[in-house]
Amino acid sequence: MTHVTPTRLSDGRELIYFDASAGSAETHRGPAAAADQRGLPPRGATGDVRHDALTGEWTAVAAHRQTRTHLPPADQCPLCPSSSANLSEIPARDYEVVVFENRFSSFGPALGGLPSIAAGEAGWGTTTPAYGRCEVVAFDSSHEGSFGSLTPERARTVIDAWAHRTEALSAMDGVKQVFCFENRGEDIGVTLLHPHGQIYAYPFVPPRAALMGQTARRYFDSVDGRETLMGSVLESERTSGERMVLEGKHFSAFVPFAARWPLEVHLVPHRRVPDIAALNGSERDELTGIYLDLLARVDGLYTTPTPYIAAWHQAPLDPELHPASYLHLQLTSPRRAEDKLKFLAGSEAAMGAFINDTTPEQVAENLRNAASTGTDTP
Template identity: 65%
Template sequence: MTRITMTRLADGREILYFDDAGSAERPAASLVDHRDLPARPEPGQLRFDALSREWVAVAAHRQSRTHLPPADECPICPTTPANQTEIPAPDYDVAVFENRFPSLGPDTREIPAAPGWGTAAPAVGRCEVVAFTPQHTGSFAELGWPRTRTVIDAWAHRTEALSALPGIQQVFPFENRGADIGVTLHHPHGQIYAYPYVTPRAAVLAAAAGEYFDRSDGTATLTSSLLRAERSDGSRMVLEGEHFSAYVPFASRWPLEVHLVPHRPVPDLAALNGAERDELAQLYPDLLKRLDALYPTPTPYIAAWHQAPLEPARRRAGHLHLQLTSPRRAADKLKYLAGSEAAMGAFINDTTPESVAARLREVASEPAGAAARTLTPEGAPA
């Protein structure tokens, strides 16, 4: 089993080491942060937008956060005498710690239940960083099965722990990969946000899921229904396993978009059993490698784990799934959100889901080093 060790950084933030199965116990000396850190900044604000009825986090203190430092100054590499980092140990497998420049937190509690114009509150919640590997270079797809399995255990552990904090309504593990997405660190890593409210996108998905669940008298989730339909149709399927399957959705919004769905309707990563986690550790990197195989250079992406909100009325209809998206529409072109998408939320996709799925199936069988083909604006292989 994954070995878990918890300690504190010099300013009081929590850090947890998740070491691969069979690892030895961590030496106590490696758990001490010897830095002289300033006190944690005051939290930002949550402000309520009465026009959309959505919460907005105001976090001006994040302007000073680290931005794409050189490798010898990376804050999430293991600590060395020349570079004392956020991770005090000289080596680690996977590390999770509270963000030094969080959008939310560090306090967790309820926010105003009946907000209106002018309602503001401290930006409570939790933001954590997940360092996937001690290696400064590389990608999630290259971690290997044992380390990927450790990351999955870390996601599950943190989902369960953060869900239990006062006032938390939603837990969101995700990875932003690539400078085109806006990452601030090159080191392979992800994040976990624990929100004190249900986010706008999650609320929309939860409403649709709830309506379907009620119409089926509680016998099926919307996500499981969509998975059955996609598997039956077949034209947009990318891969199928015993416990998980992946497909390009019928009405995908992004040039590259794949949903990875467990066959069993579970609400979150913490609810996955051992066999499901084992297979996920195989299929998820497979999916990421297919994305990278499409073009000669690595594909930027957002890997978003949609977990059920914690409110019981919304949770009962929830079904964990990954939405993996990329704005890349050609080897040298990105999709930018223009007026229709950014202002109105009305997406226009320049690729067809069927051709994208076909290409993602094809690249799995191509020999290593084969010249990557590109997708035309219509989505057909060029």
């Protein structure tokens, strides 16, 4: 069972070590985690979110993120274990998996609910604190890599960390959506090469999650709750097989019929669960292997590592949307060829109308045929 060790950084931010066992925790850090020696100043005030009267959406204003660390040299990496020459965000001299509150957070540290905008009101000029929380998940102590470069044991520990944090963040005041994700590659905008992901606890349901939740709820109601929309889609894809990439006992991966991105794969559990925390041990075990296999195939498409966003869509914490929502991963990449990227230009960026440069069926075939070996460096 994963061993959890919470502590605090010198500015009060929470940091949690996750180890495969109590024995491995002892091996890596001894009986207690090292204290943060940096003497950081107190955290700044919570930023703002502003209501967009034209769309009904919320936008976070986080100008302080302009000063965040950008592609530092290895000996100054903030996610590597601390040393005498580099007092990093992680005080321990070694670790397995670590989660800590982001120093350059878009949401939080204050918690609370956003004001409601009454039906028929524009809400123009509404500004409120950006309640919520942003966390960083360091997948491994190695300086370079990604989730796909992890050992199965380490990947399993990360999944347990995601589950732990999903459950904890979902219980926090005002949180409406917990989003675990990994950005991989400078083409995606990654600013740290260290293998890591992030978790956002939003004070609202983000637009895409709200749209998917509303669509799923309409379908759920139309069939009197006999099945979910994602469950129906998964059954259709498995029956057709044309866009399937991988199938296991508990999970399947397929390229969606109406994929928006040149490379897009959905990884879906066979039973409806709302979030990662609801997966049982057997499901987490299989997820570890099938996810690593999928990432290896994604990297096997080209001679260099594929940039991607791996987005875990969990059920919004909204009583109307939650019952029909279905945990799944959407992995997308803008890479449309070995040396070409898909840019979100006029139609996509301005109108939200995607035009795909590849066919889902061909992408699925390419992934099935890709060697299950990655190009990432452990």
